[in-house]
Amino acid sequence: GAVVSQHPSRVICKSGTSxxxxxxxxxFQATTMFWYRxxxxxxxxxxxxxxxxxxxxxxxxxxxxxxxxxxxxxxLSTLTVTSAHPEDSSFYICSARVQGGGYTFxxxxxxxxV
Amino acid sequence: GQQLNQSPQSMFIQEGEDVSMxxxxxxxxxxxxxxxxxxxxGPVLLIALYKAGELTSNGRLxxxxxxxxxxxxxxxxxxxxxxxxxxxxxxxARGDDMRFxxxxxxxxKP
Numbered sequence: 001g002a003v004v005s006q007h008p009s010r011v012i013c014k015s016g017t018s019x020x021x022x023x024x025x026x027x028f029q030a031t032t033m034f035w036y037r038x039x040x041x042x043x044x045x046x047x048x049x050x051x052x053x054x055x056x057x058x059x060x061x062x063x064x065x066x067x068x069x070x071x072x073x074x075x076l077s078t079l080t081v082t083s084a085h086p087e088d089s090s091f092y093i094c095s096a097r098v099q100g101g102g103y104t105f106x107x108x109x110x111x112x113x114v
Numbered sequence: 115g116q117q118l119n120q121s122p123q124s125m126f127i128q129e130g131e132d133v134s135m136x137x138x139x140x141x142x143x144x145x146x147x148x149x150x151x152x153x154x155x156g157p158v159l160l161i162a163l164y165k166a167g168e169l170t171s172n173g174r175l176x177x178x179x180x181x182x183x184x185x186x187x188x189x190x191x192x193x194x195x196x197x198x199x200x201x202x203x204x205x206x207a208r209g210d211d212m213r214f215x216x217x218x219x220x221x222x223k224p
Contacts, residue, residue: 006156032210043202043216044157093156095212102147103204103212105156 002028002098006106013084013113021079021109023094029074030096034103035067038091050077084113120203120215127193128223135218136187137203146179146186147204147212157202161188193222 003026013019023033031052036044048069049057056069066088068080081088093108120137127133137146145164149157161172163179163186170177176189186205190197203215 034212036214041219044214046213049210091154095156097209102159102162104159105149108154108156110154 002026002096002104004030004033004094004096004104004106006094006109008109009107010110011112013111015085015113016083018080018082019084019111021081021092021094021111023077023079023096023106025075025096028096028098030077031074032097033071033077034095034097035069035077035079036093036095038093038108040091044093047079050079052077081111084111086113089113118203118205118213118215120218122218123216124219124221126221126223129193129195131193133190133193133197133220134187135201135203136185137205137215138185139205140184141207142183143205143207144183145206145209145212146177147206148175148177148186148188149202149204151200151202151217153199160201190220193220195222195224198222 005024007022033050035047038044047062050069050071052071058064071077089112091108091110095103095105118137118139147162148160151157161170161177166183167181168179174191200217200219202217204212206212
């Protein structure tokens with residue numbers, strides 16, 4: 001089946017630094033990928049929709065200058081958390097729509113900002 | 115953000131019991147999806163529903179797409195300890211606008 005590979009699975013960074021998270025579709029082309037954030041014991045909240053070759057669409061309240069999304073190819077989307085702060089610590093998950101209408105998810109990245 | 119009402123928030127059941135959870139929406143969806151998430155992992159698709167009234171099974175799991183297209187339920191029969199986890203419903207109207215319910219946290223006591 002369709003697989004999305006997400007890296008890294010865990011990252012700890014210092015406050016003020018930037019962190020890049022990658023999502024790759026391994027056996028299919030993903031023109032659209034979605035980025036979610038999940039706080040402990042909460043649901044997944046859509047942050048932005050990443051479109052190959054064009055600008056990402058951000059949900060209301062999500063700072064596009066802080067969460068930079070790049071979708072330069074049909075198999076790779078990246079989310080960069082710039083100037084990270086402790087409140088950005090969260091579980092970030094990407095997903096891609098697959099043929100047939102379902103969505104497949106990456107395994108998530110747990111970001112801890114210290 | 116989150117636009118689906120999922121209930122219950124949590125369930126504590128005995129192994130062997132059946133489980134039922136549901137999601138409702140104020141707007142019509144064309145796709146309903148049910149996922150399970152284990153701690154520290156991404157959600158895994160359990161069942162996908164694309165047609166109003168559709169009833170689909172996956173082993174001990176059964177899900178239905180409500181006839182009004184504003185609700186869906188998931189049933190788990192004869193629960194086992196490995197059913198423990200968080201179950202999320204997700205709905206989409208256009209295909210690029212999937213939203214998640216708040217999740218149902220299931221605990222199964224042996």
